[in-house]
Amino acid sequence: MNIDDKVTSICGVGPKKAKLLEKLNILTIQDLLCHKPAYYRDISSFTPINLLEEDCLSVIKAKIVSLPKWVRKGYRFSLFTFTISDGNGELSINIFNLPFLFKKYQIGDTYIFMGKTKKFRNRLQMDNPEIMHINAFQNFLPYYPLTAGLTQNVMRQIILNALKKVEFSEELTQEFLNQYHIDFLSTAFWNLHFPESSDMLLNAKRSLGLREILLFLYQIRNQNSEEGYATPLHLQPIDQDEYMNRLPFRCTQAQISAIKEIAQDLGKSVATNRLIQGDVGSGKTVVALFAAFVMQKYGYQTLILVPTGLLAEQHYHSAVKLLGEEHVALFTGSMTEKEKKNLQTNIEQGKTSVLISTHAILYAKVTFPKLRLIIIDEQHRFGVAQRSYMANQYSNLHKITMSATPIPRSLAMILHGNAEITVLNELPPGRTPVKTYIVYQNKRKDMYDWINQKVMNGEKAYIVCSLLEASEGISAVSVYDVYMELKNNYPQIKTGIIHGRMKDDDKTEIMRKFITDDISILISTTVVEVGVDVPDATIMVIEDADRFGLAQLHQLRGRVGRGNRTSYCYLICHKSGVERLQTLKECHDGFEIAKKDLIYRGAGNFLGTEQHGEMTFRFVSLLEDIDLFEEAKKILHILPQQYPKDHEFFEKKAQEKNTNMKKYLAI
Ligand code: ADP
Ligand code: MG
Numbered sequence: 001m002n003i004d005d006k007v008t009s010i011c012g013v014g015p016k017k018a019k020l021l022e023k024l025n026i027l028t029i030q031d032l033l034c035h036k037p038a039y040y041r042d043i044s045s046f047t048p049i050n051l052l053e054e055d056c057l058s059v060i061k062a063k064i065v066s067l068p069k070w071v072r073k074g075y076r077f078s079l080f081t082f083t084i085s086d087g088n089g090e091l092s093i094n095i096f097n098l099p100f101l102f103k104k105y106q107i108g109d110t111y112i113f114m115g116k117t118k119k120f121r122n123r124l125q126m127d128n129p130e131i132m133h134i135n136a137f138q139n140f141l142p143y144y145p146l147t148a149g150l151t152q153n154v155m156r157q158i159i160l161n162a163l164k165k166v167e168f169s170e171e172l173t174q175e176f177l178n179q180y181h182i183d184f185l186s187t188a189f190w191n192l193h194f195p196e197s198s199d200m201l202l203n204a205k206r207s208l209g210l211r212e213i214l215l216f217l218y219q220i221r222n223q224n225s226e227e228g229y230a231t232p233l234h235l236q237p238i239d240q241d242e243y244m245n246r247l248p249f250r251c252t253q254a255q256i257s258a259i260k261e262i263a264q265d266l267g268k269s270v271a272t273n274r275l276i277q278g279d280v281g282s283g284k285t286v287v288a289l290f291a292a293f294v295m296q297k298y299g300y301q302t303l304i305l306v307p308t309g310l311l312a313e314q315h316y317h318s319a320v321k322l323l324g325e326e327h328v329a330l331f332t333g334s335m336t337e338k339e340k341k342n343l344q345t346n347i348e349q350g351k352t353s354v355l356i357s358t359h360a361i362l363y364a365k366v367t368f369p370k371l372r373l374i375i376i377d378e379q380h381r382f383g384v385a386q387r388s389y390m391a392n393q394y395s396n397l398h399k400i401t402m403s404a405t406p407i408p409r410s411l412a413m414i415l416h417g418n419a420e421i422t423v424l425n426e427l428p429p430g431r432t433p434v435k436t437y438i439v440y441q442n443k444r445k446d447m448y449d450w451i452n453q454k455v456m457n458g459e460k461a462y463i464v465c466s467l468l469e470a471s472e473g474i475s476a477v478s479v480y481d482v483y484m485e486l487k488n489n490y491p492q493i494k495t496g497i498i499h500g501r502m503k504d505d506d507k508t509e510i511m512r513k514f515i516t517d518d519i520s521i522l523i524s525t526t527v528v529e530v531g532v533d534v535p536d537a538t539i540m541v542i543e544d545a546d547r548f549g550l551a552q553l554h555q556l557r558g559r560v561g562r563g564n565r566t567s568y569c570y571l572i573c574h575k576s577g578v579e580r581l582q583t584l585k586e587c588h589d590g591f592e593i594a595k596k597d598l599i600y601r602g603a604g605n606f607l608g609t610e611q612h613g614e615m616t617f618r619f620v621s622l623l624e625d626i627d628l629f630e631e632a633k634k635i636l637h638i639l640p641q642q643y644p645k646d647h648e649f650f651e652k653k654a655q656e657k658n659t660n661m662k663k664y665l666a667i
Contacts (some may be wrong), residue, residue: 280558
């Protein structure tokens with residue numbers, strides 16, 4: 001029997017059972033074997049009958065000592081009963097409404113009985129226990145997701161029959177499997193369904209999970225290589241100190257090692273593809289700009305893509321300080337034709353080595369003769385179409401991406417393919433956690449009074465709303481609502497509004513005013529979410545906070561707490577949304593928050609719909625098996641050289657995937 005055979009080739013599975021199995025998406029033997037138990041019960045230790053306690057789920061091994069007797073034998077209701085003994089005591093077993101089993105139980109047969117004990121007329125008994133052959137299954141009894149018409153026992157029996165008959169063709173080499181303690185396929189499947197110990201079960205799951213992730217990694221590698229790779233640069237080690245001396249602060253340890261990694265990347269014989277993940281404010285920008293610095297030294301060009309005009313502007317200023325004004329340029333959608341022409345000339349002549357832009361550049365006809373590196377900030381904020389456009393247009397470039405939505409590595413690997421990952425797990429010194437409060441609607445007024453006080457003393461605040469204008473049917477406070485409210489209640493406060501539909505130049509102007517104290521409260525939509533850096537803003541108010549995801553709220557909160565003053569974040573909400581928001585109050589670690597968000601919203605939602613198709617792991621949990629992803633990634637690196645046969649096998653399977661979506665396992 002082959003793994004791809006239909007389930008009907010299993011003994012005991014006819015058309016009727018096949019139909020039921022189909023409801024569980026089980027068509028082939030492979031599907032069946034991959035139908036993993038939802039949980040297991042330990043049946044390895046039996047309770048002696050004389051020690052049974054009332055209302056306890058117990059497992060007994062005992063012999064039938066009395067012939068079954070009918071108590072009632074009706075059409076609608078039937079009951080028969082018999083007695084069992086294990087040498088320590090006797091127990092009555094009652095079987096309700098399963099009249100066809102009456103003949104099955106004979107005196108002298110030994111079974112395992114599992115069920116809850118009940119007291120009746122002061123004696124213990126068991127009603128409809130699970131009754132199993134001894135030795136039929138191992139120490140752990142599997143429980144499967146079922147559909148009406150199938151029972152656990154039937155499912156177990158079908159799987160057992162399949163396991164006994166199927167011939168696994170193991171194509172991975174013994175050396176490879178031994179080296180990484182990966183179970184043979186047959187062992188893995190036996191132990192997945194009928195493990196003898198919990199260690200065996202764990203290794204079975206790990207083995208199947210590793211096979212699955214490895215195949216997945218080969219698949220995404222193929223996808224990436226179809227796009228083509230950049231030509232390696234082989235750059236000589238570059239003086240990192242020279243760069244760091246230009247910074248107005250001392251780098252954190254995390255930044256220093258990230259910069260080192262980038263220096264190494266650029267010298268390697270493979271294209272650079274690195275994801276820098278770090279919590280809000282961890283200082284990713286200077287790390288990425290180091291790569292642009294190296295490029296500049298070698299006469300190459302760098303394109304920095306950012307999701308908003310505000311951020312482009314900000315990066316422009318940082319880059320100018322580090323790399324020199326004459327070498328850095330900003331491309332905006334609002335440039336005149338003449339300005340664009342000028343820019344193009346500078347780029348062509350190699351004067352400009354770093355260009356910073358939003359996605360506007362993707363559609364402008366700017367050509368770079370020596371473009372080698374693309375740095376993408378907050379990549380997840382770009383739309384799907386823009387991302388695929390970038391992937392096509394800039395496929396031959398070295399790539400560094402930055403993300404401040406820290407996500408578990410497993411997910412990062414899914415989203416960013418085979419990128420190497422750097423984690424900035426350290427904030428610059430002197431930052432104190434933002435004091436976070438949950439504010440109910442009825443306390444909102446008091447909070448605003450308090451903020452008024454603070455602002456009169458020279459502090460600055462952001463107020464973020466989920467809506468720009470009031471909208472019918474949505475009961476959320478809008479930017480304009482807040483603007484009018486503040487104007488009426490606190491006419492002396494200088495407020496400003498910023499939102500996504502404004503022209504870039506207008507946004508820049510407002511931000512400039514906010515930085516220079518012409519505006520003390522900035523009321524905004526979520527445009528300020530990404531990257532905006534105004535170090536002396538200390539208060540962040542989020543209206544209708546329950547309308548946002550946790551990771552997003554954490555991002556918004558990250559806009560304050562950048563200077564030395566104590567900062568505050570107020571999450572205004574209705575009582576119902578509180579449980580989720582509580583996480584933010586207690587936790588300041590972006591990675592932890594992202595994990596919680598993932599749990600609340602589910603992976604599909606968290607990643608956006610376009611990733612759905614890739615989330616169908618059978619044996620791997622994205623949240624719990626992060627270590628397994630790490631392990632698989634290490635294996636991936638050494639496979640081609642050390643285990644070429646196994647490497648070939650995965651390659652072949654990865655290519656087959658498109659023709660047969662069901663081949664999720666490398667078997
Ligand atoms: P993010 O990782 O959120 O993109 P940024 O790169 O915008 O963070 O940095 C946040 C702020 O911290 C900036 O004002 C930056 O100049 C400053 N910064 C970065 N690294 C350090 C450091 N090592 N010491 C002090 N300030 C730093
Ligand atoms: Mg940033």
